[in-house]
Amino acid sequence: MVVGLTGGIGSGKTTVAGFFKEKDVPVYIADDAGKRLLETSAEIREKVIALIGEEAYTGKSPNRKHIASVVFKESEKLEALNKIIHPAVAKDFENWQHKQNSAYVIYEAAILFEAGGYKKCDLNILVSANKEEKLKRLQARDQSTIEEIEARMNKQWSDERKRKLADFEIENHDLSLTRTRVDELHDIILKRGKN
Numbered sequence: 255m256v257v258g259l260t261g262g263i264g265s266g267k268t269t270v271a272g273f274f275k276e277k278d279v280p281v282y283i284a285d286d287a288g289k290r291l292l293e294t295s296a297e298i299r300e301k302v303i304a305l306i307g308e309e310a311y312t313g314k315s316p317n318r319k320h321i322a323s324v325v326f327k328e329s330e331k332l333e334a335l336n337k338i339i340h341p342a343v344a345k346d347f348e349n350w351q352h353k354q355n356s357a358y359v360i361y362e363a364a365i366l367f368e369a370g371g372y373k374k375c376d377l378n379i380l381v382s383a384n385k386e387e388k389l390k391r392l393q394a395r396d397q398s399t400i401e402e403i404e405a406r407m408n409k410q411w412s413d414e415r416k417r418k419l420a421d422f423e424i425e426n427h428d429l430s431l432t433r434t435r436v437d438e439l440h441d442i443i444l445k446r447g448k449n
């Protein structure tokens with residue numbers, strides 16, 4: 255089984271994914287795969303430079319801050335970047351999935367619903383938190399400005415919209431309650447797998 259795990263920027267989805275990992279569930283993080291492919295795939299590099307310009311890379315390394323400053327301002331460019339990265343990530347995930355030996359795996363992706371990836375998952379979990387909490391966490395973690403964070407939030411669906419497609423929700427406020435909820439969902443997912 256593939257269990258999709260998503261949540262808006264700063265909701266805590268990677269933290270939640272870590273709790274599943276502690277239970278020995280294999281976790282694939284699409285954001286990380288996207289970043290790795292941006293760095294290592296010559297084909298992607300060529301397409302990203304054609305889209306954003308030479309400034310997209312500094313030597314061999316992608317200049318993610320610059321890429322982000324362009325794509326989160328221009329919707330067409332974000333869509334074009336998604337079209338470059340998402341098929342490569344989907345292929346990479348399939349290769350990874352074949353190597354796992356577990357009742358289920360977690361596929362963590364920031365825009366699981368927006369990009370349609372949820373359709374390939376057997377179950378989908380939404381991690382949620384309120385906007386004030388998200389802003390506070392991200393400012394502490396990344397030293398991002400409110401404007402930078404809001405530019406990304408504006409490109410993502412609201413929790414209300416995502417909730418309609420999710421099978422389960424984890425409200426991530428108090429971390430010890432979040433951990434208990436992960437324990438509970440782990441048992442539910444294992445039971446579903448047996449039916």
Ligand SMILES: CC(C)(COP(=O)(O)OP(=O)(O)OC[C@H]1O[C@@H](n2cnc3c(N)ncnc32)[C@H](O)[C@@H]1O)[C@@H](O)C(=O)NCCC(=O)NCCS
Pocket residue numbers: 262263264284285288289292318319321322325332335336339340343363364365406409410
């Ligand atoms: C624009 C890029 C270079 C910025 O890199 P950066 O290190 O600053 O951010 P990172 O990848 O860690 O993402 C952080 C958060 O930004 C938001 N975000 C990232 N990509 C997107 C997107 N395409 N649409 C909406 N929000 C996004 C998510 O909430 C994500 O969790 C990078 O996010 C990217 O290549 N995005 C496009 C491909 C993509 O969709 N990746 C995510 C899943 S594969």
Ligand SMILES: Nc1ncnc2c1ncn2[C@@H]1O[C@H](COP(=O)(O)OP(=O)(O)OP(=O)(O)O)[C@@H](O)[C@H]1O
Pocket residue numbers: 261262263264265266267268269270285364391392395426427428429432
């Ligand atoms: N319940 C919580 N209480 C306090 N801090 C939290 C909580 N959940 C997550 N955090 C912290 O908030 C920050 C964002 O969490 P995390 O990286 O898991 O979110 P994310 O949704 O994966 O973010 P992004 O969308 O940027 O990838 C991290 O520094 C994390 O340690």
